[in-house]
Amino acid sequence: MWFKGLTLGLLAFCFTNNILAGGVETFDSDYAAFMETSGSSFFTVSNLWLLLAAALVFTMHLGFATLESGLSRSKNTVNILFKNVFIISMGIITYALYGFNAMYPGFAEGSAGIFALGSWFNPADIVTAANMTAEYADYTWYTDFIFQAMFAATAATIVSGAVAERVKLSSFMIFATLLVAFAYPTAGSWQWGGGWLSAAGFYDFAGSSIVHAFGGFAALACVIVLGPRLGKYSDGKVKPIPGHSMPLAAIGVFLLFLGWFGFNGGSVLNADPYLVSLVFCTTALAASGGALGSILFSYFLLKKPDLSMGLNGFLAGLVGITAGADVIAPGESIIVGLIAGAIVVLSIIFLDGLKIDDPVGAISVHGICGIWGTLAVALFSDAATIGAQLTGTLAYSAFAFLFSLIVFSVLKFTIGVRVSEKEEEEGLDYSEHGQSAYNI
Amino acid sequence: MWFKGLTLGLLAFCFTNNILAGGVETFDSDYAAFMETSGSSFFTVSNLWLLLAAALVFTMHLGFATLESGLSRSKNTVNILFKNVFIISMGIITYALYGFNAMYPGFAEGSAGIFALGSWFNPADIVTAANMTAEYADYTWYTDFIFQAMFAATAATIVSGAVAERVKLSSFMIFATLLVAFAYPTAGSWQWGGGWLSAAGFYDFAGSSIVHAFGGFAALACVIVLGPRLGKYSDGKVKPIPGHSMPLAAIGVFLLFLGWFGFNGGSVLNADPYLVSLVFCTTALAASGGALGSILFSYFLLKKPDLSMGLNGFLAGLVGITAGADVIAPGESIIVGLIAGAIVVLSIIFLDGLKIDDPVGAISVHGICGIWGTLAVALFSDAATIGAQLTGTLAYSAFAFLFSLIVFSVLKFTIGVRVSEKEEEEGLDYSEHGQSAYNI
Amino acid sequence: MWFKGLTLGLLAFCFTNNILAGGVETFDSDYAAFMETSGSSFFTVSNLWLLLAAALVFTMHLGFATLESGLSRSKNTVNILFKNVFIISMGIITYALYGFNAMYPGFAEGSAGIFALGSWFNPADIVTAANMTAEYADYTWYTDFIFQAMFAATAATIVSGAVAERVKLSSFMIFATLLVAFAYPTAGSWQWGGGWLSAAGFYDFAGSSIVHAFGGFAALACVIVLGPRLGKYSDGKVKPIPGHSMPLAAIGVFLLFLGWFGFNGGSVLNADPYLVSLVFCTTALAASGGALGSILFSYFLLKKPDLSMGLNGFLAGLVGITAGADVIAPGESIIVGLIAGAIVVLSIIFLDGLKIDDPVGAISVHGICGIWGTLAVALFSDAATIGAQLTGTLAYSAFAFLFSLIVFSVLKFTIGVRVSEKEEEEGLDYSEHGQSAYNI
Amino acid sequence: MKLIKAIIKPFKLEEVKEALSELGIDGMTVTEVKGYGRQKGHTEIYRGSEYTVDFLPKVLLEIVVDDSEVEKTTETIISVAKTGKIGDGKVFVLPVESATRIRTDETGAEAL
Amino acid sequence: MKLIKAIIKPFKLEEVKEALSELGIDGMTVTEVKGYGRQKGHTEIYRGSEYTVDFLPKVLLEIVVDDSEVEKTTETIISVAKTGKIGDGKVFVLPVESATRIRTDETGAEAL
Amino acid sequence: MKLIKAIIKPFKLEEVKEALSELGIDGMTVTEVKGYGRQKGHTEIYRGSEYTVDFLPKVLLEIVVDDSEVEKTTETIISVAKTGKIGDGKVFVLPVESATRIRTDETGAEAL
Numbered sequence A, B, C: 001m002w003f004k005g006l007t008l009g010l011l012a013f014c015f016t017n018n019i020l021a022g023g024v025e026t027f028d029s030d031y032a033a034f035m036e037t038s039g040s041s042f043f044t045v046s047n048l049w050l051l052l053a054a055a056l057v058f059t060m061h062l063g064f065a066t067l068e069s070g071l072s073r074s075k076n077t078v079n080i081l082f083k084n085v086f087i088i089s090m091g092i093i094t095y096a097l098y099g100f101n102a103m104y105p106g107f108a109e110g111s112a113g114i115f116a117l118g119s120w121f122n123p124a125d126i127v128t129a130a131n132m133t134a135e136y137a138d139y140t141w142y143t144d145f146i147f148q149a150m151f152a153a154t155a156a157t158i159v160s161g162a163v164a165e166r167v168k169l170s171s172f173m174i175f176a177t178l179l180v181a182f183a184y185p186t187a188g189s190w191q192w193g194g195g196w197l198s199a200a201g202f203y204d205f206a207g208s209s210i211v212h213a214f215g216g217f218a219a220l221a222c223v224i225v226l227g228p229r230l231g232k233y234s235d236g237k238v239k240p241i242p243g244h245s246m247p248l249a250a251i252g253v254f255l256l257f258l259g260w261f262g263f264n265g266g267s268v269l270n271a272d273p274y275l276v277s278l279v280f281c282t283t284a285l286a287a288s289g290g291a292l293g294s295i296l297f298s299y300f301l302l303k304k305p306d307l308s309m310g311l312n313g314f315l316a317g318l319v320g321i322t323a324g325a326d327v328i329a330p331g332e333s334i335i336v337g338l339i340a341g342a343i344v345v346l347s348i349i350f351l352d353g354l355k356i357d358d359p360v361g362a363i364s365v366h367g368i369c370g371i372w373g374t375l376a377v378a379l380f381s382d383a384a385t386i387g388a389q390l391t392g393t394l395a396y397s398a399f400a401f402l403f404s405l406i407v408f409s410v411l412k413f414t415i416g417v418r419v420s421e422k423e424e425e426e427g428l429d430y431s432e433h434g435q436s437a438y439n440i
Numbered sequence D, E, F: 001m002k003l004i005k006a007i008i009k010p011f012k013l014e015e016v017k018e019a020l021s022e023l024g025i026d027g028m029t030v031t032e033v034k035g036y037g038r039q040k041g042h043t044e045i046y047r048g049s050e051y052t053v054d055f056l057p058k059v060l061l062e063i064v065v066d067d068s069e070v071e072k073t074t075e076t077i078i079s080v081a082k083t084g085k086i087g088d089g090k091v092f093v094l095p096v097e098s099a100t101r102i103r104t105d106e107t108g109a110e111a112l
């Protein structure tokens, strides 16, 4: 059934042009007419902004790739970069083939708002004036797709960091594909597709829960199934395994910060000057608060100014403000950031105590701070009640956790999810790719 | 004759302000009047988009610089970075002094449309309302210049990668200057300047042929004249010389992907919401298809997931969609990308078999996939016939190849194009620059 | 007094939302009404441009971080990255708490225009239609803040590079905070806040003096107080200490070039097509001229094509055009760049002769070329007299120098500004952070 | 005095160091090296061409010890670094004629 | 047993390794080093100041072989690594007192 | 002939090299190493967990000299590399049985 749907969708999708041949002329004139209206001006600039925001979110994938490589050992660098190349390509394409329509057009009248399967990519009616003008939104259908597609791969990238340095490539690729292609659009549709959570008054502006807590708790499940890296917890002690390149990690974090202007700013979904500028301010202030919070808090705990914590702090602040970037005041966003910065330090230390080995801190940064950010909406604004926020964030965290626990466990007991000890020692670059990241 | 023109142009160019003093007042009022019209709104946002696109294309030069360094040995890194600093500076300045006007304002009535010499940079009439308002285009003359200038240096950068690790710096600098300053504007004017190819129904949206095949076949000629790196083909075997830093290479490819949103998206030449968003989608989908195509195809051939091929695949898909990004449907752009991804793998292996040593794969990525992309326009859209596309792509490839073969051969037999064996062994960083890229 | 103000400001700032609760409704309708007017169109696109420009200027901080790390030794890399994380976070937050209002709203009627203390951040009246529509400017108050905040941290970043590899972290953090939070807004208000220099006919478009000479001469004072790195000048000879990674340095410079499109382009303060495109052209041409100027001039002096000089040349050209990017013609901007490129080479060699040890060349690039750029306005345009320019640039340089000399000397004689010899030898990464930048 | 050169797998370094430290070995010098041996390198692939990378990352310990300590030092290294899998490495012992501590000019066993 | 230390030009490594492998040399340890010698370093320039970089990239091979193999090993290295140009490097031979294979505790020639 | 192995602080390399060069020492091979010794490593911190980095960056000089030059060479190294602070390093001397210059096949003292 669904397979037939997929095939048909795929075929139809591939021959859009031909199918459309008939409708092009009406489109041209309708579209031209719209572009003459005065409303086209705000539409044009909003559409441009969303496309630029998509490009900024794309930049985040480079940020993730460099951050994750920087915080891992050099013998696993090719593997990490490869995973990132795969995730973004696979993410964009599966989102085109299935995810976007499953997540967005929303639910049929009277549906329970839980699972949007059925709305396969149907290209026959894409290039219409209704889809390419203000009738659709403040941006075109294509813009909608590309902006959302850039988000889609994020969840898998978050997991990628947490399972780095020991996960079996093929299993990870299967898992990532299932997560991005099916789990994320399903869960996303609950809120952004107008599903049950949006009906329940849940508020998550750009995805503290929908993207970050979702990714972070998927990561937690995978790490639990996978176990820690060899040598990380020996003789009951935590042995830090420092990342191989702090400049790479720092490049990653700054690029993520940059991309977040698109992630949050684009989530305004138009170029409204007041809202977009507010979101830029809250985003930057929360990030800065996060870095200072982490630096101060880790200095207080550990008596050293810790760069790795400062970098995580930026991300903690960014994840923290993501749910409420448009409703929390700038001054309060500093506080949201400061608290996120402290939380991430505690969380990293706490998870290490539980022998949950997360090389890049993804669970803490995205998972825990994602929850914090979601709750912060209720604490620092009137946009939602604490109850709605708790419901929503738990729903996303729990769903991601359970989905990942099941899928990853199935993989574990079938093809295995972990490389052999020998391969782990030699590094995945040798064992999985037969390539090394650094040569003379 | 032409020399006098150059000198005059240079002088005139340098004193624009003085020359213009008289005309400023009328400009101010005419321009202000235009900005009051309702049409100024689309003009302003289109102009802004093209400037941002120029900035994105600029980012590609950083992408090229890091990709090329990453895929070469560390002993040639300073040399590669230096070439890239030189190319972009020289490219922008020669384009200002000569290239832009030779390429763009197009041909006089009744000209053969082959060589636009004569239209020297003449600043006296630049700052006019006709040049700075919608009378000119959907963007100002200055925007036109800076956007096109960012493209101009690309051809030389492509060659730079292919000849890396053994080319003599001074010869390369001369060659690159001639290529960017004269060959590229001449060839570019055939199509984008309204010359004979544009009259022949050739379609090349953002330059699969005009920029990429042009650069790729220039590179092929240079590599043939230059010969392979020492030790690359010994005892009849291909000995891979792995790049020294995969993270640098990956940073380069992601930045190129990012910049391509400007390269293709900006080539819409305004902010038309439908077209720009379509181009963003086709660009991203083809790139993703390219990466998956290369990964799958090289896995199939070589049984290993090859990062270097995945990275090349991104670029192959991007080059492949460049000619038709605005006329090929999103679904089909995935196919264009997948095929480009397979082509680039085959082409790299094939060229290695011919002992054509191209350290970064520039000939395959830009040359071969540039041809593929040009032909794909005819295969996947109605924008041009296969005949017109063949004519165009062959014209660009052949012209670039012959121009480069002649110029580079002349250089070879005069000042030489290759460093000595000793210098090559020691690395160009020592021998050409007396600097090393990495220190303690 | 001022402390109470700060506390009150902080508190008020943090509870914006609550305070505002009453005024939101009128804001909503007033703002909506404005957005219906035809003027909202230019406002929206200008506002978007300034936000994007802010993101581009943010990118410069990544550029500074990578450039500075690349040009230092690997044993000080964590320290450098940490300083950059701190500077940007601290800069944005102190600018929110104090700097922005001290610098911008300008001076009360009849004030001497020297010190704008008193205008504490007062959030109660931020979210008003007057602040969020064209009544305020071509952008919102929030946009204004975030754009200016991204500039604010620059001065401290410039100093950071010059004092790298030997400065005591805690002292630097105190100094940087005082510089960014108090000295920069005070000095900035003289011109951009409508103070005495703006009254005196001084012209500094995007801050050759206000940002760059200011930062450069602050750096000079600090370096004089601090002394050279161990081993830099021994036996009366200059011993170069090459940076540890040229790719990092090159990434930094290209990102700075990219960001400068926002730094200068955004300083137009709206999206005026003519002006923004002119600024893009002059910026790119001056940068290119700067690189070529440095390359040629250093080749002439030293007989080697020097990458480190080429990179500095880009920045020299960029700093050089910053004061006049909107009033100097494109052709002349090449000349401004070429001269800046030559100046920076001479200046670096000259300062080394004086045993002023500046690992990244910040004093020459920002200080000396900042002065050159300010004077170039008078030489290549009619925007200001040479007298006004001299006054302005000397005022900024002298103020920054004296402020830094005093503050840094006080720090020297209290808590000390320099790490011990032992710590310097081991590297600040070990001694200050207990972390190393590169691991296996 | 003897110079013990031990080539071990990189991930064993920490453990070996700790074991030696318990033994009272106060100093050693460590180098990242590439090892060629029976543990055959992988067939690697780079842009479509295969090649064998015979050089695997190893760590070389150099420890100068008094004659009397050679045995227990080598034994400790061997027992801790052993995984029983190919590529575990080697321990070589070379004669040393003299040793001096730069800081104090002490020589002989004092210098170690 | 002897330890052969051969300092060669980096680009000769592959060739030397292959030649030794044909000879039946099963193991060696390779280090990237900087060499100072007659092959004078270039006058380098960094931001306007000249300085001499006397240290050139070299590769150090360390190979422990049985006494009987010393000669052919060194000869092979010398003949393959020779380019005849200054800076080709050196081969040093040092005495080794014992060798142990960590994996098996084998000692002596067995361990190599 | 002897092999002098000197472990010194990295920032002393330049000075030692110059001093040796004045002495007429024409060649040496330099490796970046990590040293473990009395100079205790710092307690480092990485993402919230402390650990001791016992390995500090050092530079290892390897110099083969004629027996007659051993003393002045070691003395020069010791005097130049000394800072008097812990961690200055060591100088070890090992016997060398033969030396060959690859370029010319010269052996013995000629080869150095």
Ligand SMILES: Nc1ncnc2c1ncn2[C@@H]1O[C@H](COP(=O)(O)OP(=O)(O)O)[C@@H](O)[C@H]1O
Pocket (backbone or CB within 6 Å): D007, D034, D035, D036, D037, D038, D039, D040, D056, D058, D085, D086, D087, D088, D089, D090, E026, E027, E028, E029, E030, E062, E063, E064, E065, E101, E102, E103, E112
């Ligand atoms: N003859 C030798 N001389 C110097 N080093 C050697 C020699 N043989 C092996 N090695 C080093 O020991 C490492 C392990 O040797 P290998 O033969 O792979 O496994 P095993 O130690 O289990 O026999 C090699 O990678 C190499 O670094």
Ligand SMILES: Nc1ncnc2c1ncn2[C@@H]1O[C@H](COP(=O)(O)OP(=O)(O)O)[C@@H](O)[C@H]1O
Pocket (backbone or CB within 6 Å): E007, E034, E035, E036, E037, E038, E039, E040, E056, E058, E085, E086, E087, E088, E089, E090, F026, F027, F028, F029, F030, F062, F063, F064, F065, F101, F102, F103, F112
């Ligand atoms: N006395 C020495 N001790 C140790 N290594 C040496 C010695 N002399 C030279 N070397 C090493 O050999 C390399 C080549 O020596 P060099 O004098 O430059 O050329 P050649 O080998 O042709 O005489 C040097 O770079 C250095 O690594």
Ligand SMILES: Nc1ncnc2c1ncn2[C@@H]1O[C@H](COP(=O)(O)OP(=O)(O)O)[C@@H](O)[C@H]1O
Pocket (backbone or CB within 6 Å): D026, D027, D028, D029, D030, D062, D063, D064, D065, D101, D102, D103, D112, F007, F034, F035, F036, F037, F038, F039, F040, F056, F058, F085, F086, F087, F088, F089, F090
């Ligand atoms: N027994 C040893 N064998 C080899 N190298 C050693 C030995 N002891 C010390 N070293 C090297 O010498 C360096 C300095 O030694 P250390 O004990 O820290 O200080 P000091 O030289 O002042 O006694 C160490 O970092 C290490 O590289």
